[in-house]
Amino acid sequence: MVEQVDAALSMKRxxxxxxxxQSVLRHVILCAVGLLFLLPLVWMIxxxxxxxxxxxxxxxxxxxxPVIWLNYPDVFDYAPFLLYFRNTVFIxxxxxxxxxxxxxxxxxxxxxxxxxGKNILFMLMLSTMMLPYMVWMIPLYVLFTKxxxxxxxxxxxxxxxxxxxxxxxxxxxxxxxxxxxLEDAATMDGCGYLRTYWQIMMPLVxxxxxxxxxxxxxxxxxxxxxxxxxxxxxxxxxxxVGLQVFLSAHSADWGLLMAASTMVVIPVIIVFFFAQKQFIxxxxxxxxxx
Amino acid sequence: MKRESRLAKKEALAFYGFISPWxxxxxxxxxxxxxxxxxxxLTNYSIFGKASFVGLSNFSTLFADPLFRTSxxxxxxxxxxxxxxxxxxxxxxxLLLNQKVRGLAIYRTVYYLPSIVPAVANSILWLWLLNPQWxxxxxxxxxxGIDGPGWLTSEIWSKPAIILMSLWGVGxxxxxxxxxxxxxxxQLYEAAEVDGASSVRSFFNIxxxxxxxxxxxxSITGIIGAFQVFTQAYIMTNGGPVDSTLFYALYLFxxxxxxxxxxxAAAMAWILFLIILVxxxxxxxxxxxxxxxx
Numbered sequence: 001m002v003e004q005v006d007a008a009l010s011m012k013r014x015x016x017x018x019x020x021x022q023s024v025l026r027h028v029i030l031c032a033v034g035l036l037f038l039l040p041l042v043w044m045i046x047x048x049x050x051x052x053x054x055x056x057x058x059x060x061x062x063x064x065x066p067v068i069w070l071n072y073p074d075v076f077d078y079a080p081f082l083l084y085f086r087n088t089v090f091i092x093x094x095x096x097x098x099x100x101x102x103x104x105x106x107x108x109x110x111x112x113x114x115x116x117g118k119n120i121l122f123m124l125m126l127s128t129m130m131l132p133y134m135v136w137m138i139p140l141y142v143l144f145t146k147x148x149x150x151x152x153x154x155x156x157x158x159x160x161x162x163x164x165x166x167x168x169x170x171x172x173x174x175x176x177x178x179x180x181x182l183e184d185a186a187t188m189d190g191c192g193y194l195r196t197y198w199q200i201m202m203p204l205v206x207x208x209x210x211x212x213x214x215x216x217x218x219x220x221x222x223x224x225x226x227x228x229x230x231x232x233x234x235x236x237x238x239x240x241v242g243l244q245v246f247l248s249a250h251s252a253d254w255g256l257l258m259a260a261s262t263m264v265v266i267p268v269i270i271v272f273f274f275a276q277k278q279f280i281x282x283x284x285x286x287x288x289x290x
Numbered sequence: 291m292k293r294e295s296r297l298a299k300k301e302a303l304a305f306y307g308f309i310s311p312w313x314x315x316x317x318x319x320x321x322x323x324x325x326x327x328x329x330x331x332l333t334n335y336s337i338f339g340k341a342s343f344v345g346l347s348n349f350s351t352l353f354a355d356p357l358f359r360t361s362x363x364x365x366x367x368x369x370x371x372x373x374x375x376x377x378x379x380x381x382x383x384x385l386l387l388n389q390k391v392r393g394l395a396i397y398r399t400v401y402y403l404p405s406i407v408p409a410v411a412n413s414i415l416w417l418w419l420l421n422p423q424w425x426x427x428x429x430x431x432x433x434x435g436i437d438g439p440g441w442l443t444s445e446i447w448s449k450p451a452i453i454l455m456s457l458w459g460v461g462x463x464x465x466x467x468x469x470x471x472x473x474x475x476x477q478l479y480e481a482a483e484v485d486g487a488s489s490v491r492s493f494f495n496i497x498x499x500x501x502x503x504x505x506x507x508x509s510i511t512g513i514i515g516a517f518q519v520f521t522q523a524y525i526m527t528n529g530g531p532v533d534s535t536l537f538y539a540l541y542l543f544x545x546x547x548x549x550x551x552x553x554x555a556a557a558m559a560w561i562l563f564l565i566i567l568v569x570x571x572x573x574x575x576x577x578x579x580x581x582x583x584x
Contacts, residue, residue, distance in 0.1 A: 109308025136323035162315025
């Protein structure tokens with residue numbers, strides 16, 4: 001009897017020990033990989049705060065000693081980054097407003113109104129999501145050249161006001177998940193479609209709109225090819241293009257380069273920390289790759 | 291009756307009003323340019339002067355162009371290694387994260403963070419990390435007794451270097467896999483446990499089949515993305531050394547905007563489109579054999 005209890009107890013203990021080792025092992029792997037993911041960013045910031053002598057020290061020193069802030073003001077001395085930031089903020093802001101407004105308008109149409117030809121148009125829209133941008137990049141460049149839009153912000157902002165298929169699709173799913181009764185009541189009260197959309201539906205899909213806004217922010221802030229193609233005068237540069245030009249001018253000055261890169265990364269990280277939920281939801285819903 | 295049809299007409303009108311931004315955008319910024327691109331590909335257009343019709347000669351020149359072949363090879367090399375590696379890494383990490391670990395939110399944030407670093411800053415950071423002499427990676431390798439390669443300065447190691455840096459950014463794929471794993475019904479595992487199945491067996495007989503749609507989805511988007519790799523190669527190596535990182539998108543960009551061979555580049559864009567289309571259709575066809583929709 002006692003032996004049986006002992007055996008049962010030791011079985012239980014064994015299982016607990018096994019569970020514990022598994023959990024410890026799991027955390028060890030997760031931490032190790034996490035460290036690998038984090039180290040490059042830590043190294044970037046660390047390098048940006050070091051004097052040259054310490055940057056090339058061997059073995060590498062993780063903590064800057066002394067902490068040198070000089071690289072940051074130096075970046076602004078060498079290149080008009082403040083201007084680049086202002087340009088980028090203007091483009092990003094315009095795009096965020098443009099994309100969320102136009103995409104939600106189109107999404108509402110696809111979600112709630114019926115008309116002949118609707119399904120074909122919807123399929124057509126979905127199929128453009130599959131096309132690589134390079135297929136239309138060249139003619140679009142030619143078109144914008146003909147418009148005289150090269151070296152202005154127009155090529156980077158105007159298209160935002162014509163809806164983005166991925167976000168139209170995403171918002172449509174959200175609109176479709178809202179019970180129809182709400183709108184029916186509004187229609188009875190004599191609300192037009194536009195007012196129903198704006199006053200009843202838009203407030204209900206705020207979380208989805210936030211997701212669209214944040215992804216647009218990220219995509220526009222990070223966009224390199226667009227500004228590279230269309231912005232030629234340095235006074236119109238965005239941070240992405242400005243940073244690339246900065247690289248070619250200071251190609252071995254790692255402290256300076258890391259300081260400039262850190263400044264470009266930080267706004268993105270701040271937005272991410274404030275809006276983690278929207279990020280995760282957006283990725284899960286759309287399977288979006290950045 | 292008449293009233294109803296009038297209402298339907300009104301609704302249809304409203305529908306076209308609501309979607310008019312997209313229709314205009316489609317005509318001017320997507321559909322129109324796509325057709326124009328098809329036309330360009332049959333001409334020798336070069337932004338200056340008039341385009342003259344050259345038939346399919348852009349395409350025949352392309353197939354004889356050694357750099358075109360190099361760019362396809364480089365891109366396939368990248369895709370063939372990067373896509374499976376990123377899937378395995380994401381799946382593995384998502385599996386570990388899905389075990390109700392404490393601190394999940396922190397881990398998730400840490401893994402996701404690198405993927406939001408803007409491409410230009412990312413490229414500069416990795417130029418530094420991959421520096422043969424002073425870079426963190428070769429210093430790390432030195433600690434375990436490995437003499438690190440020249441990475442971006444080496445014809446052989448430049449592509450693996452870019453794959454390595456791309457793997458650093460798999461964060462969003464991890465989140466897709468985690469969401470997929472969380473969607474597997476708990477009852478399946480419970481039933482397997484009652485039947486006495488080991489955790490290895492329930493992994494292969496439950497987790498893997500239930501995750502095949504996610505694997506399928508990420509391999510399709512992964513391949514489409516791999517064929518459009520541009521920024522890293524443009525900034526870090528500009529295609530070198532010895533064209534070893536001349537990826538498809540980079541060669542296309544050069545033809546269009548450095549050599550102003552717009553017609554030639556448009557032909558390349560259409561071939562790219564066909565390659566992606568064929569690969570995607572092929573995957574859909576193969577999917578019937580292995581993707582499980584429960």
